[in-house]
Every structure is written in structure tokens, then in C-alpha cells.
Amino acid sequence: MKTNLSRLFLLSAITLVVPGFAADLASATQVLAPVLVKASAEGPDQSSAAPAVVLSTLKIESMSQGNVGDLLAEVPGVSSSYFGPNAGRPIVRGLEGDRVKITQNGTATLDASSVSPDHAISADPLTIRQIEVLRGPAGLLYSTSILGGVINLIDNRVPVELQPNQVTLLGRIGSVDGLRATSILAEVSAGSWAYHVDAFHKTTDNLRTPVGVISDTASASDGAGVGFAYVGKTSHIGFAFSGLDSSYGVSDPGVLIGLHQRRWDIAGATDKPFEPVKSIEYKLGISDYHHSEYDNGVAGTTFANKGWDGRVDVALDNRKGFEGVLGVAGGLSDFTVDGDEAFLPITRSTNAACFGSFTNRLADSTWKLRSGFRLESDKVSAQDWTHTGIQPSHPADSRTFAPLALSVGAVKELGNHWETSLTLSRTERAPNMQELYADGPHLGTNAYEVGSRSLDTEKAVGLELELAKTKGPVAGSVSVYYNRFSSYVAQQRNGFGPDLTSSGGADYSAVPRYDYAQIPADLFGAEAKTTFELGSPRRKLEVFGDYVRGVNHDTSEPLPRLSPGRLGVALEGADAGWNWRVDCTYHLGQHVVAANETPTAGYAMVGASFSYPFKVQGGEGSFGLKLTNLFNSLGRDASSFLKDTLPMPGRGVEASIKLVF
Numbered sequence: 001m002k003t004n005l006s007r008l009f010l011l012s013a014i015t016l017v018v019p020g021f022a023a024d025l026a027s028a029t030q031v032l033a034p035v036l037v038k039a040s041a042e043g044p045d046q047s048s049a050a051p052a053v054v055l056s057t058l059k060i061e062s063m064s065q066g067n068v069g070d071l072l073a074e075v076p077g078v079s080s081s082y083f084g085p086n087a088g089r090p091i092v093r094g095l096e097g098d099r100v101k102i103t104q105n106g107t108a109t110l111d112a113s114s115v116s117p118d119h120a121i122s123a124d125p126l127t128i129r130q131i132e133v134l135r136g137p138a139g140l141l142y143s144t145s146i147l148g149g150v151i152n153l154i155d156n157r158v159p160v161e162l163q164p165n166q167v168t169l170l171g172r173i174g175s176v177d178g179l180r181a182t183s184i185l186a187e188v189s190a191g192s193w194a195y196h197v198d199a200f201h202k203t204t205d206n207l208r209t210p211v212g213v214i215s216d217t218a219s220a221s222d223g224a225g226v227g228f229a230y231v232g233k234t235s236h237i238g239f240a241f242s243g244l245d246s247s248y249g250v251s252d253p254g255v256l257i258g259l260h261q262r263r264w265d266i267a268g269a270t271d272k273p274f275e276p277v278k279s280i281e282y283k284l285g286i287s288d289y290h291h292s293e294y295d296n297g298v299a300g301t302t303f304a305n306k307g308w309d310g311r312v313d314v315a316l317d318n319r320k321g322f323e324g325v326l327g328v329a330g331g332l333s334d335f336t337v338d339g340d341e342a343f344l345p346i347t348r349s350t351n352a353a354c355f356g357s358f359t360n361r362l363a364d365s366t367w368k369l370r371s372g373f374r375l376e377s378d379k380v381s382a383q384d385w386t387h388t389g390i391q392p393s394h395p396a397d398s399r400t401f402a403p404l405a406l407s408v409g410a411v412k413e414l415g416n417h418w419e420t421s422l423t424l425s426r427t428e429r430a431p432n433m434q435e436l437y438a439d440g441p442h443l444g445t446n447a448y449e450v451g452s453r454s455l456d457t458e459k460a461v462g463l464e465l466e467l468a469k470t471k472g473p474v475a476g477s478v479s480v481y482y483n484r485f486s487s488y489v490a491q492q493r494n495g496f497g498p499d500l501t502s503s504g505g506a507d508y509s510a511v512p513r514y515d516y517a518q519i520p521a522d523l524f525g526a527e528a529k530t531t532f533e534l535g536s537p538r539r540k541l542e543v544f545g546d547y548v549r550g551v552n553h554d555t556s557e558p559l560p561r562l563s564p565g566r567l568g569v570a571l572e573g574a575d576a577g578w579n580w581r582v583d584c585t586y587h588l589g590q591h592v593v594a595a596n597e598t599p600t601a602g603y604a605m606v607g608a609s610f611s612y613p614f615k616v617q618g619g620e621g622s623f624g625l626k627l628t629n630l631f632n633s634l635g636r637d638a639s640s641f642l643k644d645t646l647p648m649p650g651r652g653v654e655a656s657i658k659l660v661f
Helices: 002-027 057-061 068-072 136-141 433-437
Strands: 052-055 078-080 090-092 101-104 130-134 150-154 166-174 180-190 193-204 207-209 212-214 219-231 235-249 255-274 277-295 298-319 322-339 347-361 367-382 397-401 404-415 418-429 439-442 447-450 458-469 474-496 512-536 539-552 566-575 578-587 603-616 619-628 652-660
Touching: 057 130, 068 078, 068 090, 068 130, 068 150, 130 136, 136 150, 136 347, 136 367, 136 404, 136 418, 219 255, 347 433, 367 433, 397 433, 433 512, 447 474
Parallel strands: 101 150, 447 512
Antiparallel strands: 052 130, 078 090, 130 150, 166 180, 166 652, 180 193, 193 219, 207 212, 219 235, 235 255, 255 277, 277 298, 298 322, 322 347, 347 367, 367 397, 367 404, 404 418, 418 458, 439 447, 458 474, 474 512, 512 539, 539 566, 566 578, 578 603, 603 619, 619 652
């Protein structure tokens, strides 16, 4: 089925683009302009008052391609919940799970990645064209939990504008995991219609590490998408269908996860419908997701998530220095877990929200104010649930929450492209189905999890100070932050799980039990990244680093699995047609650990990358070479549940070739 999926879309791409390109390729005399990707509405002005990192297509292609967590792990302040090479969810400033909202083209991914770190995000780096990391007022367009932030993955499967006819072919091979990947992307415009087709096939072998090959970490993935849009002078509307089939190991002997998702997207916008509205943009994503966890070929547990997520954004015209975005959003998710690891009842989660993000240039033009709000209505309903071996059964239940988040940031321009900002945020997050209703073994984290139906909203206040140099031979930023949670939802150790054999269940008395409870918690840290031009814009020195620490405010006990921080330096330049970069990152040791957690030693990773652009008849191409962990250093990720058994990848080389016609 997986192979048939990608072949079907590859044939669609060839059928779509070959007739239109046949004549052009024969007589082409110049390279086509690059495809432009129009970002989703994250606010009219990305300044330091709304911290944002935007990764372009070229940057994404130069980074590690295993999973989304690895893809973003090089960004200051971001680490990964590393569960082997195939599953990793971003951790931002020590916050993970539902505290970091992940969206796909502005709507929810609707997968199971936030439930457990061994569940992959249902988006592959090969299909991602751009990534936005948003915090502060801009993040409120998507989530009330903005201290961790929002990560928006953009694939452009619903075209938003007419584009040059273009086909992109990409191939990648790698040594450390036996990577073999091929992809095709075709974008065509005809009259007022724009079309998009993409497809990829990727396989990996078992991961090589400094301590040897780790079995049961191979993978195979196929994905594809097709979209089209009508683009008029003042409006556009489009539709896309995409699919992902993936099977991957998580280093557990004999365990294989088989992932399947089908997704439908509708998106459109109208420009200048009336005064004072600049545009109205609307999106709807519908998903049918499930994955099964196979133990020696037998399906043990199946996770399923079916639902939809939609939004309408109204961008306001600039009126005397004031502009912004207002909108509404809503969604529904039906989540089920069946089988040996059924630690959750059947649940339905619904949400509705109104939000806004604004920029106001004050009378003194050196001052700018950024502000935002988001008010949600979130409801989680659980069906009556008879858990094997536990009597009596869990009765049906429903909880409703109304989280409110506010953020305001003041930016002062200091001259010569220097500016400083101070941002204050007050956030709330509704507890999710797992935190409320879990009761059973969660083998991915080796824990017997027990939720609490009495949890309240998770409340926090955050303060961030940033100094930035936006242009010039020296550019970059440094920021410090402090986040205080009055009701942080944490897992607290409570002995071991129950022995249910006497009532027809299993014996979990050797599995550590963790109960969800609310505690006061503090998280604080710093991030910095500065680039120095070395006599020419073509040669630069980059210095970067981050640090985060989290503690229980009452007991001073550290929060678990926090990345201790890192320091790095990189030198990059361009010579004889080659672009190159050499970098060294030292990951600090983590010796301040939570109860029942082991310390993590520090380690250094040295890498290098090279790329060479070239011309081909009717197009252009580029060759890339990436060297990782050159000294085969032994590294263990302090954020990972598997750090003691699964080290980071060993020495590797990855080559890629890209052709654009």
C-alpha cells in the first residue's frame, strides 16, 4: 500500500508537468525564478517583541532530516524528545507535549505525537517547505500556551498564488542510518489555476552509534500530496489531499510502529473585502490518523485520532501605526486507544477560540507596542470505561475549561539597528485527556500513568528581556526569560503499578507508577545567537548557546528530562563556487536531575557541510555533503527517555543532489 501511494502521486506529477515542460526544456535559456512560499498569518510585523525563527527551504534541506524534532534541534532554545532516529518532538525552553503547539499550515496536525515521545509527528521533513517558531503575541494566534511557543510546518500543498512552472527532484543518501530518500515536487500554473504535486519515498537501516548498531531502529516511509487552487486578482481558494504511510522501530526489540494518515485541507483568502480589513484568510484541516504498535508482527495497541481543525484570520489595515490580526478557530478530535496499552478511555476533545495579535507604533517612533489575547472554550469528554482487571469501571465524565492568555511587549529602537524589548505574558492551558483520564501502563515511557479528573487549568506568567542587532556586520540577539507556573501539571512518582492478576488483569507491580498532579514550578534560562562578518558578507563567524533550568518552586526539586544547555561556534563562507560551514557544539552535562533520573555527561559534536550550485540545461541544481559527529563522540540526550540505552548517532556522512527545472 505504501509503495502504491507514492507511485500514484509520482505518476500524477509526471502527467501534470511533462506536457507543459516538453517544449520549455528543449529551448530553455535561463533558470526559472525560485518558488515563493507565502507564510500563514503570524502577525504583520515580526520584531523582537514577537520572537520568531523562520527556517527557509534551503535551510531545512541543509539540516538533519530524520524527524521534526531533530530538524529543529539546532535552533537555540529548542531540543528534542529524541526517541531514536524516527520519533522526536520539539522541546522549547524545557516545555513539551501540549505546551508546544505544532500546526501544519496553521491548523492542528491531529496525530498522536503529544501522547508519547515514541509517536512520530505526522509530517516528514522531506515535505516541509518552511518552519515558523512563534512566541509572544504572535503565538496567541494559535495557542494559549505561548511560553513554549508554536511550531508551524508549511508545505504549500494548497497553493496561495500563481507560480512559475517548476519541478524539483531531490535525492539523499546517508551512512549513519543507511538513509535512502527520493522526492519530487511539481508546481504548475495555467491561467488562473495553480497546481501542486509532491511525493517521496524514504528508508533507513538500523542506527549506527559509537557503542555499536542499535537494532530495531530501521524505518520505511512513503508520502504524497496533491493540491490545486483558483487564484483571482483579489482572492484565492484551494484544496489539497495528502497521505503518509510509515513503519519505524523505536529500539524496543521486536516492536514496530505502523503509521497511517490521510488529510484533507481547504484554504483561501480574500484581499481588501472592505475597509478597514486588509484580508480575510480561512483554513480547514480534516484528518484520519491511526498507528498500530506491532510486537513481533502482532498488533498490540492501536492509537487513532479523527477530527478537524479550522480558523478564520482577519488582517487589519495599518491605521496610524496600528495593525494586527483578529480571528476565530475551532476543532474536534476523537481519540481512541485499543489493545494491550489501552491506558485511556475513548475521548472527544472540542475547542473554540477567539484571538488577536496587534502592533502599535507609538507617537515616539522609536517605540513599538506588541500585544495579543486568546480566549478558548475547551471540553474533554470521556466515555464509560472498563479497564481490564480494575473494578469498578471508570464512569463517563466531561470537563470544560476556559483558558485565557494575554501578552504585551514593548520594543525600543536604540539606533544603528539595535533594539531591545520586554515581553510579559500571562498564559493558561487546559489539561488534556491523558492528564485527566489516564489509568494504565504506558510502555513507551515505562510508566503506569494515572490521571486526575480534578485538575484545573495550568496557569503561568512569563517575562522575557531581549537585546537584538537586526542588521550590519554584527547581528544577532540575546534573551533571558523567567516563567512561573502556579499550577504546572507534572508526573509525580507514586510507588509501582498494581498487580491485577487476581481480577483478570496483568501484573504491573514492577512498573513505576506516576500520577498527574499540579505543582508550582519555575523555568528560567537564556538564549543567544550572534553572527560576525569576517571582512566580507561571504565569510561569517557564528556564536550561539542556550540554557534552561526548571524546578518545583516549593521543594526546589528539578523538573525531569531538561536539556542542560549548549555552547557552539560555527565558521561559514563561500570559496571557488562552494558554500561551506564547520561547526562545533558542546552540550553541557546535566547533573541537576529529578528523583529516579540519572545524570548525563557533557559531549561535543563537530560537523561540517558543503554545497555546490550548478547549472543544467533548462534549470539548475545543487550538490550537498554533510558530515556529522566527525570524532564519533559518545553523546546522550538528557531530554530523552532512552538516553541510558540509546546514544546519539555516531560519525556519518550524508550526500544530496537537487535538480530544479
